[in-house]
Amino acid sequence: MRPNIDRFRKDMEALARIGRVPEGGVARFSLTPADLEGRELVIGIMKGLGLSVRVDAVGNIRGRRQGRDPTSPIVMMGSHIDSVPNGGDYDGPTGVMGPLEVVRTLNDKGIVTRHPIEVVVFTDEEGDRFKKGTLGSAIMAGHMSWDEVRGLKDADGISFEKALEAIDTTGTPGEVVLRKGEVKSFVELHVEQSARLEEKEMPIGIVEAITGSSHKRIRVFGKADHAGATPMDRRTDALVPAARMVQEIERIGRSDPAASLVSTVGYLDVKPGAMNIVPSLVTFTTDVRDTSPDNLAAAMKEIDEMIARVAGERGVEFEIEELEYTAAVALSPAIRSTIADACKKLDIEYMDTASRAVHDTSHMAHVTDAGMIFVPSVGGKSHSPDELTHWEDIRPGLEVLYEVTLALAGSDA
Ligand code: HGY
Ligand code: MN
Ligand code: MN
Numbered sequence: 001m002r003p004n005i006d007r008f009r010k011d012m013e014a015l016a017r018i019g020r021v022p023e024g025g026v027a028r029f030s031l032t033p034a035d036l037e038g039r040e041l042v043i044g045i046m047k048g049l050g051l052s053v054r055v056d057a058v059g060n061i062r063g064r065r066q067g068r069d070p071t072s073p074i075v076m077m078g079s080h081i082d083s084v085p086n087g088g089d090y091d092g093p094t095g096v097m098g099p100l101e102v103v104r105t106l107n108d109k110g111i112v113t114r115h116p117i118e119v120v121v122f123t124d125e126e127g128d129r130f131k132k133g134t135l136g137s138a139i140m141a142g143h144m145s146w147d148e149v150r151g152l153k154d155a156d157g158i159s160f161e162k163a164l165e166a167i168d169t170t171g172t173p174g175e176v177v178l179r180k181g182e183v184k185s186f187v188e189l190h191v192e193q194s195a196r197l198e199e200k201e202m203p204i205g206i207v208e209a210i211t212g213s214s215h216k217r218i219r220v221f222g223k224a225d226h227a228g229a230t231p232m233d234r235r236t237d238a239l240v241p242a243a244r245m246v247q248e249i250e251r252i253g254r255s256d257p258a259a260s261l262v263s264t265v266g267y268l269d270v271k272p273g274a275m276n277i278v279p280s281l282v283t284f285t286t287d288v289r290d291t292s293p294d295n296l297a298a299a300m301k302e303i304d305e306m307i308a309r310v311a312g313e314r315g316v317e318f319e320i321e322e323l324e325y326t327a328a329v330a331l332s333p334a335i336r337s338t339i340a341d342a343c344k345k346l347d348i349e350y351m352d353t354a355s356r357a358v359h360d361t362s363h364m365a366h367v368t369d370a371g372m373i374f375v376p377s378v379g380g381k382s383h384s385p386d387e388l389t390h391w392e393d394i395r396p397g398l399e400v401l402y403e404v405t406l407a408l409a410g411s412d413a
Pocket of ligand 1: 126133358359
């Protein structure tokens with residue numbers, strides 16, 4: 001008896017129905033009604049599988065399956081169910097419903113593992129509501145403090161602390177942080193969100209390293225003026241220098257095609273935003289990533305210096321605000337070889353790869369032996385309604401995760 005892709009699919013499709021939006025995809029932003037509905041679904045499945053469920057003080061859901069030795073370190077698996085705007089159905093949920101299908105299979109076989117197993121749903125991995133991603137895992141790993149995040153506000157001015165009142169939590173924020181040795185290992189099953197596995201026709205990717213990522217908010221200040229009556233040489237237009245900066249940020253991102261450097265301006269807002277007023281304020285975000293910490297630091301420095309230069313040439317004031325920085329991280333060689341052994345045992349081909357997306361594993365890798373199992377994304381598409389991974393392509397991921405769990409948790413099987 002192996003993990004059952006039809007049971008997994010049923011759970012995935014139930015979650016995919018929550019938070020659907022007419023423009024396509026889902027919008028399950030952290031702690032909004034859609035996310036709460038998704039949380040209820042997952043907690044219900046966990047309880048149905050006999051897991052004891054605890055929601056910690058920042059909303060991380062921890063479903064625990066007891067082991068023979070309850071005091072031994074936890075074998076943890078998990079991911080997220082919150083989404084980006086118009087997000088796909090697989091980024092996150094695959095790494096939550098997959099472990100739950102592993103638990104279901106262990107239950108079916110009456111296997112008692114030595115170590116306790118926990119399936120975790122981390123709060124706000126995508127960060128689209130409070131503009132700081134991987135919130136739940138960063139706090140659990142001790143990388144963000146409660147004081148740093150409690151006051152983060154969403155677009156309606158609701159703080160993260162206030163938003164948490166919508167769910168029942170237990171314990172204090174301090175108790176969210178993992179104690180040393182509390183967790184033996186952490187493994188995240190995730191869709192690749194790139195096209196490498198598909199191009200190589202490879203069923204499994206074993207992640208060696210996860211990219212570093214920097215998010216900043218840039219404000220460019222101009223002066224509102226009449227679009228008709230103000231002569232061109234008497235304006236302080238905020239949008240023209242901002243547009244130059246956006247062009248330059250893309251040029252820098254393209255500067256070394258061989259490197260893993262990428263740069264994106266994903267959000268830009270113009271105020272007052274009327275067609276007959278010279279723009280007085282432009283706000284935009286930067287998302288800059290590289291698997292090499294040095295290259296990422298150099299690119300961030302080059303972008304900051306460029307912004308100052310363009311602003312100086314155009315005579316506009318500017319502000320650069322750091323939103324978040326997630327360091328690149330190498331994943332555990334021990335976990336990578338456990339995943340490779342599972343693939344060999346199952347006669348499933350695999351390749352080593354890197355992740356250009358950031359994950360909860362980016363934080364967990366600093367506090368325990370952590371690894372990631374990738375399954376292919378059709379056309380590499382993600383963070384879009386077109387995100388797709390065929391159920392048959394997820395099946396090997398479930399089977400490998402099951403074998404990895406048995407190997408890590410120790411079983412009488
Ligand atoms: O942006 C990321 O890499 C992740 O999906 N939050
Ligand atoms: Mn994502
Ligand atoms: Mn994800």
